[in-house]
Amino acid sequence: xxxxxxxxxxxxxxxxxxxxxxxxxxxxxxxxxxxxxxxxxxxxxxxxxxxxxxxxxxxxxxxxxxxxxxxxxxxxxxxxxxxxxxxxxxxxxxxxxxxxxxxxxxxxxxxxxxxxxxxxxxxxxxxxxxxxxxxxxxxxxxxxxxxxxxxxxxxxxxxxxxxxxxxxxxxxxxxxxxxxxxxxxxxxxxxxxxxxxxxxxxxxxxxxxxxxxxxxxxxxxx
Amino acid sequence: xxxxxxxxxxxxxxxxxxxxxxxxxxxxxxxxxxxxxxxxxxxxxxxxxxxxxxxxxxxxxxxxxxxxxxxxxxxxxxxxxxxxxxxxxxxxxxxxxxxxxxxxxxxxxxxxxxxxxxxxxxxxxxxxxxxxxxxxxxxxxxxxxxxxxxxxxxxxxxxxxxxxxxxxxxxxxxxxxxxxxx
Ligand code: HEM
Ligand code: HEM
Numbered sequence: 001x002x003x004x005x006x007x008x009x010x011x012x013x014x015x016x017x018x019x020x021x022x023x024x025x026x027x028x029x030x031x032x033x034x035x036x037x038x039x040x041x042x043x044x045x046x047x048x049x050x051x052x053x054x055x056x057x058x059x060x061x062x063x064x065x066x067x068x069x070x071x072x073x074x075x076x077x078x079x080x081x082x083x084x085x086x087x088x089x090x091x092x093x094x095x096x097x098x099x100x101x102x103x104x105x106x107x108x109x110x111x112x113x114x115x116x117x118x119x120x121x122x123x124x125x126x127x128x129x130x131x132x133x134x135x136x137x138x139x140x141x142x143x144x145x146x147x148x149x150x151x152x153x154x155x156x157x158x159x160x161x162x163x164x165x166x167x168x169x170x171x172x173x174x175x176x177x178x179x180x181x182x183x184x185x186x187x188x189x190x191x192x193x194x195x196x197x198x199x200x201x202x203x204x205x206x207x208x209x210x211x212x213x214x215x216x217x218x219x220x221x222x
Numbered sequence: 223x224x225x226x227x228x229x230x231x232x233x234x235x236x237x238x239x240x241x242x243x244x245x246x247x248x249x250x251x252x253x254x255x256x257x258x259x260x261x262x263x264x265x266x267x268x269x270x271x272x273x274x275x276x277x278x279x280x281x282x283x284x285x286x287x288x289x290x291x292x293x294x295x296x297x298x299x300x301x302x303x304x305x306x307x308x309x310x311x312x313x314x315x316x317x318x319x320x321x322x323x324x325x326x327x328x329x330x331x332x333x334x335x336x337x338x339x340x341x342x343x344x345x346x347x348x349x350x351x352x353x354x355x356x357x358x359x360x361x362x363x364x365x366x367x368x369x370x371x372x373x374x375x376x377x378x379x380x381x382x383x384x385x386x387x388x389x390x391x392x393x394x395x396x397x398x399x400x401x402x403x404x
Contacts, residue, residue: 069268072350073342110338110357113261122262203265 054216056100057083061183061214063102067192068205075204077118080106084134088184088216093147093168096139102132104155122199129156136164145169149186155195164188164212171218179217186212227296230404235297238288239401242281242323246380249277250373268341275334275343278327279351285323303395308386315383322376329372333365 058081066076084100104124109115119126136151149164166186174181188210193201231239256270300309334343335353343351355361391398 070347072344072348075341110340114339117261117264120262200264203268 054086054088055083056086056214057081060216061212063100063213064211066209066211068207069203071205074209075109075114077107077109077114079103080108086214086216093141093144094139096136096147096149098134098136098149098151100134102134103130104132105130123197125156134162153190153195156197158195160190160194162188162190181215181217184212184214184216186214227299230298230400232291232295233404235288235291235295236401236404238284238291242284242288243380245277245281245284246323246376249274249281250377252277253373269347271341272344272347275330276346278330279343279345282324282327282331285320288323289320298400301390301395301397301400304390304397308390312386315379315386319376319379319383322372322379326369326372326376329365329369333362333369336361336365338362 058079063079063082064076065079066074068074079102082100082102084098087095087097089095103126105119105126107115107118107124109118118124121127124132132153132155134151134153136149138150140148140150142148145168147166147168149166151162151164152159153162164186165188166184169183169185171180171182173179189207190210191206192198192208193206252270252274256267256274259267259270261267300312304312331343331351332355334341335355336358338357338359340357343353345351387398387401
C-alpha cells in the first residue's frame with residue numbers, strides 16, 4: 001500500500017533549522033531511521049545562515065481530507081505522498097512561503113474500490129492530472145501562533161484560491177533528538193465543484209475539509 | 223408458557239411468520255444487489271447497504287418478537303396427521319430457523335461494525351445504531367464469511383422448510399392452511 005518503505009506514523013524529522021543550529025548534522029535520528037534517513041539527510045540542502053526553503057514530504061507530517069456523507073458522518077483519507085518547500089522563520093511568520101505538490105494517485109482510503117474511485121476521471125482524474133499543487137501567495141499573521149495562508153490550489157487542471165488557517169503548536173523539546181520542534185497544523189475547506197469535481201453530489205458534500213500537519217525543527221532561541 | 227396449548231396460530235403469529243419470510247427474502251436480495259452494484263453508482267450502493275442492514279435488523283427484532291409470543295402465548299400442537307418423524311424433524315428445523323433468524327442479522331451487524339470501510343449503520347437512513355466493534359481488517363475477514371455461511375445454512379433450511387410445507391399441503395394436510403388462515 002505505501003509506496004515508500006518509511007513509517008508514516010512517527011514523524012521523522014531531518015528538518016534542518018534555519019538559524020544558529022547547534023545540532024550536529026549526523027545526529028540522533030540515524031540509529032532509529034537507518035540508511036534511508038541517512039540518505040534523506042544527505043539530500044537536504046546545506047544550512048545557510050538565513051531562512052531558506054526546506055524540503056518537506058510525508059515523513060514530516062500528513063495531509064488528510066474528509067467529506068461529509070449526507071451530513072450524517074464523514075469519510076476521510078490521506079495522501080500517502082507529498083513534497084514541497086517550506087520557508088518558515090518563526091521570527092518573521094509573514095515571510096512564510098509554502099509550495100507543495102501532491103501525487104493524486106497515492107491515496108490511503110479503507111477500501112481498494114474507494115481508492116480506485118477517487119483516482120478515476122470523476123474525481124482526481126489522476127491519469128490526466130497526476131499532481132495537485134498548492135502555492136502560497138500571502139501570509140497574514142493573526143497572532144504569534146496563528147496565521148492565514150492564502151494561495152492557489154491547482155487540481156484537475158483548475159486553479160482556485162484557497163485559504164489555509166494555520167496554527168503553530170507550542171515548541172517542545174524532542175528528547176530523542178535534543179532539538180526543539182513544533183507542529184504546524186493547517187486546515188482549509190474547499191468546494192470540490194469549483195474544481196469540476198461534481199460526482200455523487202447527493203451523497204458526498206461539496207465541501208472538502210483538508211488538514212495538514214507538518215513537524216518542523218525550530219532554531220534555538222527563537 | 224400458557225397452560226393449555228392454543229388450538230391454532232394467532233393472527234399475530236401468522237402475520238409475523240409471513241412478514242419475517244418476506245423480509246428475509248428482500249434482505250437477501252438487497253444483500254446480493256448491494257455487493258453487485260459498482261462503486262461508480264456510489265449513492266445507490268450506499269442506499270442498498272443501509273436498506274440491507276436496516277431490514278436485517280428488523281428481521282432480528284421480528285424474530286425476537288415471534289419467539290416471545292411463542293413463549294407467552296404458546297403454539298398449537300403439531301398437526302395430528304403428521305408422522306412422528308416429520309414432527310421431530312419439523313421441531314428441529316423450526317428451532318434452527320429461529321436460531322438463524324437471530325444469528326444471521328447479529329453476524330451481519332458485527333461484520334458491518336468491523337468492516338474496514340467504517341460506514342455507520344443508520345436505521346432507515348436516519349437513526350444511527352452504535353457499532354459494538356471497531357473497524358478491523360482481521361475481524362472482518364472472519365465475520366463476513368461467518369455471516370455468509372449462516373446465510374447459506376438459512377437458505378438451505380428455508381428451502382427444505384417451504385418444500386415440506388408445500389408437500390404436506392398437496393397431501394391434504396392442514397399445515398399450510400393453519401399458518402395462512404389460522
Ligand atoms: C435476515 C437477515 C440477513 C440476510 C438474509 C442477509 C443476507 C446477506 C447476503 C445475501 C449478503 C450478500 C453476500 C454476497 O453476495 O457477497 C450479505 C452480505 C452482508 N450483510 Fe447481510 N443479511 C442479513 C442481515 C444483515 C444485517 C442485520 C447486517 C448489518 C447490520 C448485515 C450486513 C452485511 C454485510 C456487512 C455484508 C457483506 C457485504 C460486503 O461483502 O461488502 N446483514 N447479507
Ligand atoms: C425465510 C423464510 C421462512 C422462515 C424463516 C420460516 C420460519 C418458520 C418457523 C421458525 C416456523 C415454526 C413455527 C413457529 O414456531 O413459528 C415456521 C412455521 C411454518 N412455516 Fe415457515 N418460514 C419461512 C418460510 C415459509 C414458507 C415460504 C412457507 C410455505 C411455503 C412456510 C410455511 C410454514 C408453515 C405451514 C408453518 C407452520 C407449521 C405448523 O403449523 O406446524 N414458511 N416457519
